[in-house]
Amino acid sequence: MKKFILPTLLAATAFTLAPTPSADAHCQVPCGIYDDANVLAEMKTDIATIKKAMGQITELAGDSKNANQVTRWVNNKEQHAQNIQDTVAKYFLAQRIKLDESNSEEYIKKLTLLHQITVYAMKCKQTTDVENVTKLDAAYQAFVKAYHAH
Template identity: 65%
Template sequence: MMKKTVFALSSALLSVAAAPLASAHCQIPCGIYADDNVFVTMHKDQETIEKAMNQINELSKDAGKNANQLTRWVNNKEQHAQNIQDTVAKYFLAQRVKLDEAEKDAATYTKKLTLLHKITVLAMKCKQTTDLENAKKLHAALDEFQAVYAGKASAKAEVKPHTHADGTTHSH
């Protein structure tokens, strides 16, 4: 009897531990996720990618001594780039950019899709390299998509001031 109880408890714990984590962006109309919060999170992910690239480049000067920290920064960079890609796919493409927009305003719909594809590719390039130019292009693409998504007439629409990993603050 005791063995069965222990086995049942172990099985229950393993099934809970092995259960997939809930996605941050459910695909039901819950109304919990506000677009502004999603954009803030995506910008934080981009800033983290940029900071990770800087750290990786610096730590690589003595890779043997810094192997553990290098690994941690690479993993961190990868995860934040993946977060952006997941948000594009699971939040914007699956839920927020609506199919009927193509009929109402094909040019804006196409611009949104093009920018979301650009963001996805740039996030991938951030995974592949530590080239800060990719992080900067990702930042610009996020800003541009945010402006188009918000319905601003220009891709250079006002964006709130924000601070980069290197401490510089500006708006576009």
């Protein structure tokens, strides 16, 4: 009996401690789970979080006893900016903006706005200049309008 218990216990422990696979939200499988309204709402939340983080970083940065909290806000700001960049690349560019539109003005406008969103998200990572998040939000709003115009 002991010979059976030890291997089983080891196998169960290894299984429990093994890293769990994570699912990518935009897996490029036509599952129909992710829809434009939800994805756009997530992007809007990311933008609001970046703006809030910038304010908190600026407010807390002057006092060294806030260093840990500032670090958390910086990490949070960067993660939400990365979320936006990932959404642009993995959802809109890879799946939603169609190649058969490529000769149209609407296509060029959407690509231009998505590029602006990506660049402003990058700039939001680099600084706490609220102008960058303001431009990010303006590009986002313009993209939503252009995207729904079709």
